[in-house]
Amino acid sequence: GENVEQHPSTLSVQEGDSAVIKCTYSDSASNYFPWYKQELGKRPQLIIDIRSNVGEKKDQRIAVTLNKTAKHFSLHITETQPEDSAVYFCAASLIKAAGNKLTFGGGTRVLVKP
């Protein structure tokens, strides 16, 4: 089955700096890659996603890049703010007629220092 590795496990950045989180996946057939943000005690929230036919996607201060050949994808947060502090999870799945099963990475705890 699919296996997703996420690095780093913790990331501390100064407010205003950029943060980058990287994930690798094992199943070359995977075609959907979402990123979720989870604040302490709360539900995971979808912040951005990318499909395998796209190399990059941007939404304001957040961008995701996908390298299908190397089987890795990354989340970039620019101009970080204290409210960006949370745990971020990447995930991968193969969307197919039978269903959709997300495999998550282990998470990255991001701390933005004011």
Next chain:
Amino acid sequence: DSGVTQTPKHLITATGQRVTLRCSPRSGDLSVYWYQQSLDQGLQFLIQYYNGEERAKGNILERFSAQQFPDLHSELNLSSLELGDSALYFCASSVGRTGGEQYFGPGTRLTVT
């Protein structure tokens, strides 16, 4: 607020017992997914239902079962509970069978003592 609701919010029970967790998907969503989040295992997919039918299965124990009812709400049944079953259980929903964007509910925190 994602529009996905889960009850109860917290559940404390003893080993060997059985519990039922409930999830109502967002209006219009036909797929429901169940995930388990624990400190040592991270976020793990358990099972997906689409319009009442099981569609995908993950690392769901035989002691666990789920179903989706005609009104599209879903229930996750956990039996013969063990200490290791203590975790956050999330339900998510999406519009179609093949998912894509999944929206998570607030979760049910299960503590087995």
